[in-house]
Amino acid sequence: MIDFDPETMQFHLHTESGSYVMQVTEGYLLHLYWGKKVGTYRGSSPVSLAPRSFAPYTDPAQPGLSLSTLPLEYPSYGNGDYRHPAYQMQLDNGSTVTDLRYAGHRIYPGKKKLDGLPATYVESNQEAQSLDILLQDQVTGLSVLLTYSVFRDFDAIARSVRFENNGAESLRLLRALSASVDFRDDQFDILTFYGSHSNERNINRHPLSMETQVIDSTRGASSHQHDPFFALLRPNTDEEHGDAFGCSLVYSGNFATQIEVDPYHTVRASIGINPFDFSWLLEPGESFQTPEAVMVYSSRGLGGLSHAYHHLYRTRLARGKYRDRPRPVLINNWEATYFKLSEEKLLAIAGEAQKAGIELFVLDDGWFGHRDNDHSSLGDWTVDRRKLPHGMHWLSAHLHEMGLKFGLWFEPEMVSPDSDLYRAHPDWCLHVPDRPRTLGRNQLVLDLSRADVRDYLAQSVSAVLAGADINYVKWDMNRHMTEIGSALLPTGRQRETAHRYMLGLYELMETITAQFPDILFESCSGGGGRFDPGMLYYMPQTWTSDNTDAVSRLKIQYGTSLIYPPSSIGAHVSAVPNHQVGRVTSLVMRGHAAMSGNFGYELDLTRLSEDEKETIRKQVTFYKQIRPLIQFGDFYRIKDPFEGGATAWCFVAPDHSEAIGFYFQVLAEPSPRLQTLKFRGLDPDALYENLATDDAFGGDELMNAGVSVPEEKGDFKSYVWRFRKK
Structure with missing residues (x-):
């Protein structure tokens, strides 16, 4: 999996279908190749040492050896490389010049945990092999450890960086990215996501140009606006064909992706903690660990890229009891009652x-404090006896007697100014002296960099969870950070606050999820405002968007699926007209869209007609039959909602024994063309039976000829086909 040639000083990392090659030259670690697998890399395309104008020479005896043109594995700034650096360190004298040279390496079985950070993992040392490459700056005593892990069963490379100050003076880290890759050409499209609240993960793809493109978040969260991910695609790459290079950051806070095309048409791509408003003081003997970046190469297009991320993130990033267990069909009361809840109404819906x-x-x-609207009570995690006079334990017991599991919503990271917690501890929120405290959704952000705040939250949330039979928790976060400062950090460490917040959040989540291993936790941030790999490490599913409109969800769920497995996607059927966009779609289409993830409902069941209730009973029964296929099968995108009026996708069992396909038509057209759904991922030599008609077709026929979509008038139509191998 990892080869090292001491004669050429070359490292070759082998995944199932890819190769990643580095080499030490004149003490510098160079990046030679990342792409389709090669057995042995012998340097058929050597690094060019041709001298270029205005390129400072690292060694006057070798005029072509210039850091400004070399493909560097972890570049710095200040001594000849004018492209954006992977890191930057400020010395006590104010300068920012460092010079990292190779100082040794170690190859070992398994994969180490990252201190205080979520990361992919292995369940035995035989599942991965890892490489540590030590780089050192002789002047400052700075040591930088680059770690790469190659998985046996997953087509991915995980990498991270650890900084250690082994010198006698303090150092200040100004930039600490997790991964940087230098490509030798610029013939790529870049694919990223953009969006907003209720409109997350729209796909943005366009050719690279002679410029630097930055995709980032400075909101204290990965955000609705962007995602900590990028892909570089060869121009002809589609779902099934072509080269795709993906990089995904396992982090939930401020991040930055930077793609730079230089004048020689080479590309530097990097990802990591956003250097904007960030610094980290390293006293002698101290260290700093970056988040993990997960890199995937696919020669089978975007579909191959997605399958690699899905398999790894579902089984070696997500953890806990529910990682491999079917997720329950749920009903959430929010759009049925909002804050006007009562025991009587809740039990009627139940x-x-x-x-x-x-x-x-x-x-x-709405169940806690005096929470009659969003103006009060966040932080006061005690049951409101006006609404629940018998208490939480009674309600949970009553629901369990009815045969229902019980779940509860929390927003632990926030505090309302109108709360007992804020009145007692006004310094516990993020704030800076002599500045107004900006409100978002009438709330402030608690300072999770503080141990006393984390201790309070762990105690108060755990008391509620231990006081009733609770099976599920929805962990929400409904505003981004402003006035990012901490009352306990000294002046020189204030720009550490945002990252220390994330470390504190991860610690709090680890504490609570470990204390309650039988609870299914779902993350949320106004829907998909923190749908990222970091959260999946603690909570195996995420509420994908507050927008539950079926048409909107086609794009949202399609975009999300590029990285995240269906088992992580929360999807609900809601009432019409839809509360977010006002659209009226059929209950059938709403059901089919929501069935394509973790299925649930968010409406008032007591107000439905008998026909609608019967439809829901049939939907629930059907979903339970297909649930293993949806949550643990292989997902294939077939028709792109960003390119036309139709969407289609299918789910296939890992052993190819079963498949289900969904087709969605948004708006009817006059004189429509004939449409087919061509399955993917089937066994071409097998015969598959249509479970609705008993007809049988070859897997090759279903993939190449496809099935005909019914010709039916009307907007918002959806269809489903289910096949099983005979």
Whole structure:
């Protein structure tokens, strides 16, 4: 998996289908190749040492050896390389020049944990092989450890960086990215995501140009606006064909991706913690660990890229009891009651849910303090006896007697100015002296860099969870950071606050999820505002968007699926007209869209007609039949909602024994063309039976000729086909 040639000083990392090659030259670690697998890399395309104008020479005896043109594996700035650096360190004298040279390496079985950070993992040392490459700056005593892990069963490379100050003077880290890759040409499209609240993960793809492109977040979260991910694609790359290079950051805070095309048409691509408003003081003997970046190369297009991320993130990033278990069908009361909840109303909804075969009842916002609207009570995690006079334990017991599991909503990271917690501890929120405290959704952000705040939250949330039979928690976060400062950090460390917040959040989540291993945790941030790999390490699923409109969800879920497995995608059927966009779609289409993830409902079941209730009963029954296929099968995108009026995708069992396909038509057209759905991922030599008609077709026929979509008038139509190998 990892080869080292001491004669050429070359490192060759082998994945199932790719190669990643580095070499030490004149003490510098160079990047030679990343792409389709080669057995042995012998340097058929050597690094050019041709001298170029205005390129300072690292060694006057070798006029072509210039850091400004070499493909560097972890570049710095200040001594000849004018491209953006992977790191920057400020010395006590104010200068920022360092010079990292190779000082040794180690290859070992397994994969180390990262201190205080989420990361991919292995369950035995035989599952991966890792490489540590030590780089040192002789002047300052700075040591930088580059770590690469190659998985046996997953087509991916995980990498991270650890900085250590082994000198006698303090150092200040100004930039600390997790990965940087120098490509030798610029013939790529870049693919990233953009969006907003209720409009997350739209796909943005366009050719690279002679410029630097930055995709980032400075909001204290990975955000609705962007995602900590980029892909570089050869121009002809599509779902099934072509080269795709992906890089995904396992982090939930401020991040930056930077893609730079230089005048010689080479590309430097990097990702890591956003250097904007960031610094980290390293006293002698101290260290700093970057988050992990997960790199995937695919020669099978975007579909191959997605499958690699799905398999790894579902089974070696997500953890816990529910990683490999079916997720329950749920009903959430939020859009049914909002803050006007009562025991009587909740039990009435639960009664209808039980009749429909729904498995989990989730009590959303409004159950605590004096929470009659979003102006108060965040931080006061005690039951509001006005609304729940019998208390939480009674309610959970009553629901369990009805055959329903019970879930609860929290927003632990926030505090309302109108709360007992804020009145007692006004310094516990993020703030800076002599500045107003900006409100978002009438709330402030608690300072999770503080141990006393984390201790309070762990105690207060755990008391609620231990006081009732709770099976599920929705962990929400409904505003981004402003006035990012901490009352406990000294002046020289204030720009550490945002990252220390993330480290504190991860510690808090680790504490609570470890204390309650039987609870299914779902993350949320106004929907998809923190849908990132870092959160999946603690909570195996995420509420994908507050927008539950079926048409909107086609794009949102399609974009999300480029990186994240369906088992992580929370999807609900809501009422019409839809509360976010006002659209009226059929219950059938809403059901099919929501069935393509972790299925649930978010509406008032007591207000539905008998026909609608019967439809829901059938949907729940059907989903339970296909649930293993949806949550643990292989997902294939077939028709792109960003390119036309139709969307299609399918799920295929890992052993190719079963498949289900979905087709969605948004708007009807006059004189429409004939449409087919061509399955992917089937066994071409097998015969598959249509479970609705008993007809049988070859896997090759279903993939190449496809099935005909019914010709039916009307907007918002959806269809499903289910096949099983005979």
